[in-house]
Amino acid sequence: MTLTPTRPTPGAWPGLDAVPGGPRTAISAAVARRLFLSAIRRLPVTVHLHGEAHGLGGPEMTVLRPDEFFERLGRDGLIGFGEAYLTGAWDAEDLTPFLTVLAADVADLVPRSLQRLRALVQHRMPRAHRTTKDQTRELIAHHYDLSNDLFRLFLDESLSYSSAWFDGDPEGDLREAQLRKIDRLLDVAQVGEGTRVLEIGTGWGELAIRAAARGATVRSVTLSSEQQALARQRIEAAGLTDRVQVDLCDYRDVDGEYDAVLSVEMVEAVGAEYWPTYFATIDGLLAPGGRAGIQAILMPHDRMLATRGSFTWINKYIFPGGFLPSAQAIDEVTREHTSLRVTDRMAFGQDYAETLRRWDDTFLERADEVRRLGFDETFLRMWHFYLCYSRAGFASGYLDVEQVLLERTAG
The missing domain is CATH 3.40.50.150 (Vaccinia Virus protein VP39)
Structure with a gap:
């Protein structure tokens, strides 16, 4: 069976109620969109976005609320990617095959030329x-x-x-x-x-x-x-x-x-x-x-x-x-x-x-x-x-x- 994409109950999941906003989010979302699509175009997956299919063909995912998806991805990286799934901003009928393709290429999802900037954007473990x-x-x-x-x-x-x-x-x-x-x-x-x-x-x-x-x-x-x-x-x-x-x-x-x-x-x-x-x-x-x-x-x-x-x-x-x-x-x-x-x-x-x-x-x-x-x-x-x-x-x-x-x- 699959789970129906559902927005979190207000107040039940702090941090998931509201989509990040502001100028910083707008900029990071635009960057995330470019990086995400660049990665997807060379992977054996199919991503449905704005009525178009992206990728080389393979396990599918659908971006249901693109603005939220890229805002979360831009602000919080892979944490935001997972949170966008929790809120139903994206979905996949068969989740594991899609994630397996990403896992196999995880070291290169972000271009290596940009990975030296990791420390500037990577969340650090809280005390x-x-x-x-x-x-x-x-x-x-x-x-x-x-x-x-x-x-x-x-x-x-x-x-x-x-x-x-x-x-x-x-x-x-x-x-x-x-x-x-x-x-x-x-x-x-x-x-x-x-x-x-x-x-x-x-x-x-x-x-x-x-x-x-x-x-x-x-x-x-x-x-x-x-x-x-x-x-x-x-x-x-x-x-x-x-x-x-x-x-x-x-x-x-x-x-x-x-x-x-x-x-x-x-x-x-x-x-x-x-x-x-x-x-x-x-x-x-x-x-x-x-x-x-x-x-x-x-x-x-x-x-x-x-x-x-x-x-x-x-x-x-x-x-x-x-x-x-x-x-x-x-x-x-x-x-x-x-x-x-x-x-x-x-x-x-x-x-x-x-x-x-x-x-x-x-x-x-x-x-x-x-x-x-x-x-x-x-x-x-x-x-x-x-x-x-x-x-x-x-x-x-x-x-x-x-x-x-x-x-x-x-x-």
Whole structure:
């Protein structure tokens, strides 16, 4: 199904009610129009604007309110592009293919001759989004404390909110692929009978449950009170409360010694400023001979350097304070700040594209149930855009996801 373009309810979404105005907006809108059309004319897409089709032909989008579209794009760049979708200023019947073309060419959408001016127009991460200990819990709550019932609607029965691993079978069952992903991470970290496990980032408890079922004792830490409550319920239902404790605790405050430290798609929320602290904390908590298993979403290193410190649509609406590392960044940070080294890695980015497709399809199919939870049409468009935007990143190869094993090595 598709979502009908709808203007936001007045007052419900501050900043989306009014289109930016004034002389500066008029100038930036004119520039945005020229740059947008210049980019589109060389891309395999079709953009419908003022009754004309632009582009080389391919996935389609329609600009429904051109003035607003270019005003938002001119004033706020890619944030404005996403906001114009939220307000219904543009639409696409099949959003992901169009966004995938853009993602594949993202480094060159703006002419390279103009990219040196990026610092003059790029939004910077607000201080309120720094992932300090006194701010991180609120940042995490923005997303993960939305509603457990919302996440139940589109996730599989394992409530795994990270990439599944289909292992070459993209038609396979999603829950089985999620469990396969978890079991692989437990295997490489050698989690078994008697293993002391620390999990950084609980999710809704599936990894902790499966580790405990192997005979491990698990301490899992989270900053989401909603996730903590449901994870504890699921752990109790599995009869494993004697093996698993779930604490509301910042990773920087964890103590003890562990044979395995596991963290699935949590490093993305740490913030680049605190990557050294994150990995040094893991290093300090590992017992001699211990292993750390990390699942991380990755971006190209050159793009990471170019966008570090920037403020994006994803930051503003989905994950405040988040930033993706590169594979090279993980190697460099661990070498410079820890005794840990990467000894094994597996990339499976296309599996994430398929995972996101499943989530988005289910989310749209259950849109009426989302509405009954109290979420409005703008939220529906926001969440759909988020899932498609993310899927496009993996489908294009711009983003990847890896399971990385870290160990202390001689020398």
